[in-house]
Amino acid sequence: MRQTIELPTGHFDRRVVKYLDYYIVGCVVILYLLSLALIDSATRDVPGHYYLKKQGLLVSLAAAALATGTFINLDDLVALGWYLYGGNMLMLAAVFVVGKSVMGSTRWISLGVFDFQPSEVAKLATILFLAYMADRRERAPRTFWDLALFYAVCAPPAVLILLQPDLGTALVLFAVATGCLYFAGAPEKLLVKFLAIVAATGVCLLLLHFYAGLKLPLEEYQINRILSVFDPQRDPLGSRYQVNQSMIAIGSGTWWGKGLAKGTQNRLGFIPEQHTDFIFSVAGEELGFTGSIAILSCYGLLLYRCILAASRAPTRRGTIVAGGVFSMLLFHVFVNVGMTIGIMPVTGVPLPFLSYGGSALIVNSFAIGLVLNVGWTRQKILF
């Protein structure tokens, strides 16, 4: 018996116009435009607005990805199941073979025009696979072992990502699994208990590392970055330098900011990675407290609409996909913004939609497209 893969199809439906969540669309459009402005501001020293042009191209691709996500047949997509998982693992493994290294991390596969980052796709693939898994089961995950199974499924891609090394994205998978489980109906007490156990284990491992010399599958700099959040004196010239400069940048924005392209911290290169992971510091410096709050509000609204879509989804897989996307984006926003303002460790987690980076932008847009998809398809056709 041979099986063939049937690729998901999609179609335009007039319901879209009526039931599309325009809040989400509006937020995403605002974030798109903001990304163009901030990335251009952060890369003023590169001649010819190179990054602006490239981001412009990427935004149009991302809009197409968003539309695709909106109209794709989500059921078909989720039905790919193990193929998604296997493909995902293959891509992650391929990074080690043909990957491209930037600053000590091997995360990219060069596709000529732009570099493709499989770990970004892995996040969404994991969401979809978890939705598939939950859907395959008769009942919602209820026992400890149910939960353990969901987390265990995320472990292989997470390990591959951790080896790149990319601690942040590996943790995203963990967050995604938690979000999916929650919206799949996992008992809250059990989930909290599970999270507490994981957190306690993490702390114990770190303690063992320092006091008993336990070898962790983490680079020393990653451990330093985590600890420097609690101990700013640690590693003052390494990641903490970035964070300090970022905090100076954001703090110096005060109420109204210095104005676009007028931030001295940004313009004079005091913040490393200012157009990618530290883009929020540019926003904080140049748009001030008001601008930062506006951006966070934008994310807040966007994320709330994701929860809303999840809670109203017609199918279990729809709920889980929307919930997974919510947890993925929330983790990104909190960890990234938290990192720029010194309350989270420096990990390579970009800020959704705003950070420069094609893979993340397109995948996140597609993910939001799926949430929109879940939103509009809940409505029955009424004639």
Add this chain to the structure above:
Amino acid sequence: MRRSVRTIYQDREEKTNLPARELDRRRKIAALVLFFLLAILVGQLFNLQVVKGEKFLELSKRNCLMITPIPAPRGEIVDRDGEVLVTSRPSYNVLYWYVNPSEAEQTLDRLAEILGMDPSVLQRRIRDYSGRYFEPILLVKDLSPEQCVKVAEHAPEIPGVFIDVQPVRYYPGGTLAAPVLGYVGEISSSQLKSERFKGYKIGDIVGQEGLESYYEPYLKGTPGGYQVEVDYRGRPTGNVGPGVPPEPGKTLVLEMSASLQRVCEEALTQVLQKKPKAKAGVAVVIDVKTGGILAMASVPGFDPNRLIQGISYRELTEVLSTGQWRFLNLAISGLYPPGSCFKVVTAVAALQEGAVTPGETFVCKGYHPMAPTLGCWQKQGHGRVNLEDALGQSCNVFFYELGRRLGTDTIAKYALQMGLGQKTGVDLFGEAMGTVPTSAWKEKAYSEGRVSEPELLLSEHMMVAMGQVFHMYTPLQMAIVAQTIANDGVRMKPRMVKAIVDADGRTVKEFPPEVAENMNLPAQVIDEVKRGMLKVTQKGGTAYWSFYDFPVPVAGKTGTAENPLGETHAWFIGFAPYESPEIAVAVLIDQGGGGSEVAAPVARAIFQEYFKVTPLRGR
């Protein structure tokens, strides 16, 4: 039979979602988590941007703003007629932004070619700056105008190279008055530590000697500065913030007359050429009424311009060891026995104390009857002489007798009143005090083991009176003696600087003449001494051959001071015109020989210049 995944999947029953109520509850909890996490972010943002915002704004400014000082032009020094003695000239330096090492090699090779230099010299300069590449590297100092043009012409081929103009101290007169004017140089580490140079920093150029040093606070001015924006590597971005213009240093207007100074130096140089054994020549010319120093020459001096341009250690040791250069201003720091010039002090003391009357005579047989070993320079003796004759002919025996009558301590009293053995208070650093011998001094010298007995011997009392033992004075002090007598016993405080004016020509500070001490001498005392000094330049006087044809009557006194180490020191002190003195002069030739032969002609040259007398004797 083919079955697609989709078919399998869709065959299955649609799994029921959670109940709507449960989903709604979970929505609320998730929203709560979302709100809670965002609230943490907002809280920290509020803390950073609003609560600590101003502090971070200040930090961000400090991050990117660097104060670049604009050096203040150093003040000039001009003579009494406005002739510029010290000024600043622009110096063109080649600087280089060392940014790209691969590009640098090519650029430096090209630059070396343009300037006709060895490229390795430039590369060494780059290496010297290792670790300081955020600042421009000084490659070549003080370009010639031709080199400047060449560098400018080839600018496109040498990216990163630029020419910077810096003021450099310039002494138009070269060696003229160099020991008095001093020179400038980088502040030394010991100077940096001293209270006087508070606020200075490494690399600052400060006055090192002479007037440059004494009037440093006025000459240096106040540097300005502007804020330069720098990037994270500390490199200027070209955005210049508000600046404060520098306040130029003040100009010193000297009492000195450059022409008189030049004549002094020329005359002294000629003497030194004629007398190869002579070590140095010093001349001081003082305005009798004001104490202003019209000339102060110490030859040999040095060329400050060569010091500024940078002189190698070898060259420097060479010019110093061969005696071509001398940094010391001997007029204030050189201590010499005054010889017979001191007789004018003894004469004043004796007349004032009543130890001798103007008409009183004494027979000089070539030695003093109470101390036959103490001879007169005129072996056969001067015969019967009064005070005036004794001064004019410099009779030792007459003054032995005065010394015997007065005693050393009484003479010392007058010596001190005339400014000897103490700092004159001239506006220069490094003044020596000298020694006026007294019985207390001898006792102290004995306790230190410098003399063989604690009391002054009779012969010593006698010799002190004619200036031969223990006395040590500077040429300036001796010039002050002449000035005091010329000014009827009113000693003035000598001054180099007449006024300090700012860049706009406004007088900032004036130095009015200051009386140091009024000896309150009766007219008959002073007139008697003056008459004696006039006889020096008249027929029979020791300086007659220098002044016999001089149209302005000159009063003076020659001196030939014994020097146990070598040739005698030649002295001349005097003033002119005799009737109403205008200037007082002291000339010393270190190991020059006899005062009348060597020192008096220099004084004549000075008077000749001052009174604009046409030379009559073909010199």
